[in-house]
Amino acid sequence: MRKFLLCVVVALPVLVSAQLKINEIMPNNVSAVWDDTYNHSMWVELYNSSSVTSINQSAFYFTDNLAQPRKWTPSYNLISPQGYSLLWFENPIRTGHANFKLDPDGGTLYMLNATAQIIDSIKYPKQFRNISYGRKTDGAADWVYFEQFSNGSSNNGK
Numbered sequence: 001m002r003k004f005l006l007c008v009v010v011a012l013p014v015l016v017s018a019q020l021k022i023n024e025i026m027p028n029n030v031s032a033v034w035d036d037t038y039n040h041s042m043w044v045e046l047y048n049s050s051s052v053t054s055i056n057q058s059a060f061y062f063t064d065n066l067a068q069p070r071k072w073t074p075s076y077n078l079i080s081p082q083g084y085s086l087l088w089f090e091n092p093i094r095t096g097h098a099n100f101k102l103d104p105d106g107g108t109l110y111m112l113n114a115t116a117q118i119i120d121s122i123k124y125p126k127q128f129r130n131i132s133y134g135r136k137t138d139g140a141a142d143w144v145y146f147e148q149f150s151n152g153s154s155n156n157g158k
Contacts, residue, residue: 020055022111022120023047023084024134024146024155025127027102032130033151035088035097042089042102044109045151048079049139055079060119061112062087064100069116072098082138084152 024045026032035041044062048055056078063071075096079085092099102109110121122143124133132149136142137156148158 019048019050019053020057020060020079020111020119021047021049021135021139022109022122023138024132024150025102025109025122025124026130026132026149026151027089027107027124028104028127028129028131030129032149035094037094039091041091041097043151044087044089044102045134046079046085046087046111047135047138048081048083048085050081052081054081054083057085057087059114061114061116062098063110063112064102064107066110069110069112071100074098084154086152 022044027042029040029042031040033040033043046057056076057074058076061070061073063069074087077085087098088096089098090101091097104127106124106126108121108123111119113119127133132146133143134146134155136144138154146158150158
């Protein structure tokens with residue numbers, strides 16, 4: 001019984017972490033979506049693919065450089081099962097905004113857990129003005145451009 005409980009305690013954080021996904025990005029938000037301060041900041045949408053467990057986004061780190069694995073962590077926010085959260089990148093002066101930008105000409109974004117293990121990542125190509133790049137269906141492997149972006153809501157059927 002002890003071995004079973006130990007396995008559950010060790011495996012549960014990894015399983016929960018694997019359920020949080022980078023779902024959609026817009027590194028070239030020129031005039032499409034307003035941030036919380038009425039600016040057009042770069043954004044990243046997270047998706048919780050779990051059907052039962054809420055996940056705290058502040059338990060994760062984001063970076064564009066694995067030499068700096070803990071570059072930024074978002075503020076506390078519980079993402080409900082099959083729910084979404086929008087993260088703002090670009091302006092570290094604003095509370096809740098990441099301290100680095102996404103490169104509109106292409107790059108990589110990594111999401112890591114507390115032990116600096118990569119949970120999810122996206123290597124994205126050149127981005128176009130006001131066009132998002134996301135998973136064709138929420139949490140799936142295929143990425144596509146979306147003229148009809150869906151920040152904070154499902155990509156399915158777009």
